[in-house]
Amino acid sequence: MTELRGVGIGLGVAQGPVARMAEPLPAPADTPSTLTPAEELARVREAVQVVARELEERGSKAGGLAREVLEAQAMMAEDxxxxxxxxxxxxxxxxxEFAVSDAFASFRDTLAKMGGYLGERAADLDDVAQRVIARLRGLPAPGVPDPGHPFVLVAKDLAPADTALLDLDKVLALITTDGGPTSHTAILAREKSIVAIVGAASAKGLADGETVIVDxxxxxxxxxxxxxxxxQAQHRADARAAASSAPLTPGALADGTAVPLLANLGKPGGAAEAxxxxAEGVxxxxxxxxxxxxxxxxxxxxxxxxxxELLQAFPGKKVVVRALDAGADKPLAFLNDxxxxxxxxxxxxxxxLRASEDILREQLTAxxxxxKATDADLWVMAPMVATVEETEYxxxxAREYEIKIAGVMVEVPSAALLADRVLAIADFASIGTNDLTQYTMAADRLLGSVASFQDPWHPAVxxxxxxxxxxxxANGKPVGICGEAxxxxxxxVVLVGMGATTLSMAPTALADVRASLLTHTLADAQRIAAAALAADDAASARSAAQAAAENAA
Incomplete structure (x- = not known):
C-alpha cells in the first residue's frame, strides 16, 4: 500500500480501477503547406467554427457554471x-495545424502574463487549440477515456469542456496531478459533487487498471x-450517501451553536437549486x-x-449582494479597459467603481x-476594500440609497489588519479567501506554477x-466566509473556531460542510483552529487540524 497526497475536494470517498487521460496531441511540425494560404485559412476557420459550436452545445447540456465557462471558450476560439x-x-x-498551434500558444502566453480574469481564460486556450487541430487532422477531439467500465480518471488537469460533461455513472472519482483548490477543475468537481483530489503530483505514476481508493x-x-x-472505504461511502439523503437542518455545531450555511450564486437562476x-440564504x-x-x-x-428575481427566491432570508467586482482583470469598455x-x-x-461612480450609483439604485419590492433581508458589500477611508466611502x-446593511469584502491583507477599525464603520465583513490567499502569499491564484502557494490553510492566511x-x-459585527475555503x-470547522459567524459556498458543498460541523462542539472547533494556527505551513496546518479533529471526535 502507498499513499499519494493532494488536495481533497469535499468529503467523498470512492474506489475503482484507474484510467488515464490520453496525452495531448503532439505539436505540429513547421513544414511548408501544399495548399494555398487562402485554402489553409478556410480550413482553419471551418474547424474553429465547428469547435466553437461543439463547446456551446456542451455548455447548453451541462448548464450552471460549466455553461458560462464553455461559452467563454467558444467566444475565445472565434476571437x-x-x-x-x-x-x-x-x-x-x-x-x-501549425498556424493554430503557434498563434494560440503566443496568445496564451500573452494572456497568462496579464493575470486575473484573462489569465484564467489563458489556461483554457490549450484545450481549444487541441480541439481545432484534431478537427484539422480528422481525429477525435481529445477527451475522457472510455474503457467500457466505471473508472477513476487520472489526468494532468481537465479542460472545462471535459469536466462539464463527465459521465458520473462511469467516472467514480477524479485525480489530477496539477491544479489547486481554486482551479476550474476543483470548482466544477465541487459543483458536480465528484469525488476528487487535485494537485496530487505523485499520481503521475499511476497505471491503467490498478485499483485505488480516493479519499x-x-x-x-x-x-x-x-x-x-x-x-472500510465502501462503508464510509455508503454512510455518506445515507447522510446526504437525511432531512435538511440548519447549519450548527454539535452543541447547537448556530452556523448559518449560505450559498454562493452567480445568477438568479441558481436560487432554486440552492x-x-x-442554503439558508445567500x-x-x-x-x-x-x-x-x-x-x-x-x-x-x-x-x-x-x-x-434573486431576492424573491429567499423571502425573509439573508441575501448578500456584492457590488460589481470588475476592472482591469475583467476589462469592461464602459468601466476600465x-x-x-x-x-x-x-x-x-x-x-x-469609484473611478466610474455613476455605475455604482445605478447599481445601488437598482x-x-x-x-423595496421584496421581503428578503438584503445586505450589500463592496469588493476589494483596502482602507478605512474606502470603507467610509x-x-x-450606500446609506444615500437607504441600503440598511452595508459591508465590505476582506480580500486585501490591509483590510484584515485594520479589521477592528474597518468594522467600527461597516455593518459586516465577508472574507474572500481566494483573493486574500493570493495577496497574502504573493501568488497569482490563476498561475499554475505557483499553485502550491495558493492554499488557504497557510497559517499566514x-x-x-x-x-x-x-x-x-470587538465591534459586535458579523464576519462571514464566502471564498472556496x-x-x-x-x-x-477551523474557520468557525476562529470566529467566523457564517459560511457561504457552492450549494453542492453544503451537505458535506453541514455534516462536518455536526461532529464538533464550539470548544472542539476552537481547539482544532488553535492547532492549525500553531503550524508553520499549509500542509502542517491541515495535518494538525486533522489530528486534533480525530482526537476531539
Whole structure:
C-alpha cells in the first residue's frame, strides 16, 4: 500500500480501477503547406467554427457554471485577434495545424502574463487549440477515456469542456496531478459533487487498471489497497450517501451553536437549486453576469429585474449582494479597459467603481428598488476594500440609497489588519479567501506554477482571517466566509473556531460542510483552529487540524 497526497475536494470517498487521460496531441511540425494560404485559412476557420459550436452545445447540456465557462471558450476560439494571428501565419505558407498551434500558444502566453480574469481564460486556450487541430487532422477531439467500465480518471488537469460533461455513472472519482483548490477543475468537481483530489503530483505514476481508493476527506489516494481497506472505504461511502439523503437542518455545531450555511450564486437562476440543497440564504451573489457580456452597462431597470428575481427566491432570508467586482482583470469598455502590467494590483473592485461612480450609483439604485419590492433581508458589500477611508466611502454612499446593511469584502491583507477599525464603520465583513490567499502569499491564484502557494490553510492566511473575526467580535459585527475555503469541510470547522459567524459556498458543498460541523462542539472547533494556527505551513496546518479533529471526535 502507498499513499499519494493532494488536495481533497469535499468529503467523498470512492474506489475503482484507474484510467488515464490520453496525452495531448503532439505539436505540429513547421513544414511548408501544399495548399494555398487562402485554402489553409478556410480550413482553419471551418474547424474553429465547428469547435466553437461543439463547446456551446456542451455548455447548453451541462448548464450552471460549466455553461458560462464553455461559452467563454467558444467566444475565445472565434476571437478576431486570434483569427488575424492565424491568417498572418497561413499567409506566410504555414499549414493550418501549425498556424493554430503557434498563434494560440503566443496568445496564451500573452494572456497568462496579464493575470486575473484573462489569465484564467489563458489556461483554457490549450484545450481549444487541441480541439481545432484534431478537427484539422480528422481525429477525435481529445477527451475522457472510455474503457467500457466505471473508472477513476487520472489526468494532468481537465479542460472545462471535459469536466462539464463527465459521465458520473462511469467516472467514480477524479485525480489530477496539477491544479489547486481554486482551479476550474476543483470548482466544477465541487459543483458536480465528484469525488476528487487535485494537485496530487505523485499520481503521475499511476497505471491503467490498478485499483485505488480516493479519499477526498483526507486528500489521500491509496494504491494497492487491502480487502479490509476497500471494505472500510465502501462503508464510509455508503454512510455518506445515507447522510446526504437525511432531512435538511440548519447549519450548527454539535452543541447547537448556530452556523448559518449560505450559498454562493452567480445568477438568479441558481436560487432554486440552492434552496433545495439546504442554503439558508445567500452569502455571495456575484453581479458580474449582468456586466461581463455587455458592451455597455445594464440599465437600472434591467438590474432591478435581476435583483428582484434573486431576492424573491429567499423571502425573509439573508441575501448578500456584492457590488460589481470588475476592472482591469475583467476589462469592461464602459468601466476600465486600459492595459495594466499587473491587473491583480490595479484599478479593480471598489477602486474601479469609484473611478466610474455613476455605475455604482445605478447599481445601488437598482438594489434599493429590488429591496423595496421584496421581503428578503438584503445586505450589500463592496469588493476589494483596502482602507478605512474606502470603507467610509462605500457605507456612506450606500446609506444615500437607504441600503440598511452595508459591508465590505476582506480580500486585501490591509483590510484584515485594520479589521477592528474597518468594522467600527461597516455593518459586516465577508472574507474572500481566494483573493486574500493570493495577496497574502504573493501568488497569482490563476498561475499554475505557483499553485502550491495558493492554499488557504497557510497559517499566514489563517491569522488574517482570525484578525478579521476578532475585529468583528470587538465591534459586535458579523464576519462571514464566502471564498472556496468555506467549502472545505475540515477547514470550515477551523474557520468557525476562529470566529467566523457564517459560511457561504457552492450549494453542492453544503451537505458535506453541514455534516462536518455536526461532529464538533464550539470548544472542539476552537481547539482544532488553535492547532492549525500553531503550524508553520499549509500542509502542517491541515495535518494538525486533522489530528486534533480525530482526537476531539
Amino acid at each position: 478576431p485577434t486570434l483569427d488575424a494571428e492565424v491568417e498572418s501565419r497561413t499567409s506566410a505558407g504555414k499549414t493550418g 477526498a476527506a483526507k486528500g489521500v489516494v491509496t494504491t494497492d489497497p487491502s480487502e479490509d481497506e476497500l471494505a 434552496v433545495e440543497l439546504g 452569502g455571495l451573489f456575484r453581479t458580474e453576469f449582468l456586466f461581463l457580456s455587455s458592451t455597455q452597462a445594464p440599465t437600472v431597470d434591467e438590474q432591478t429585474a435581476a435583483y428582484t 486600459a492595459h495594466e502590467d499587473n491587473p491583480a494590483l490595479g484599478l479593480r473592485g471598489l477602486r474601479a 438594489l434599493a428598488n429590488a429591496d 462605500f457605507v456612506s454612499i 489563517l491569522r488574517l482571517i482570525k484578525a478579521t473575526a476578532d475585529g468583528g467580535k 468555506a467549502a472545505d469541510p475540515l477547514l470550515a
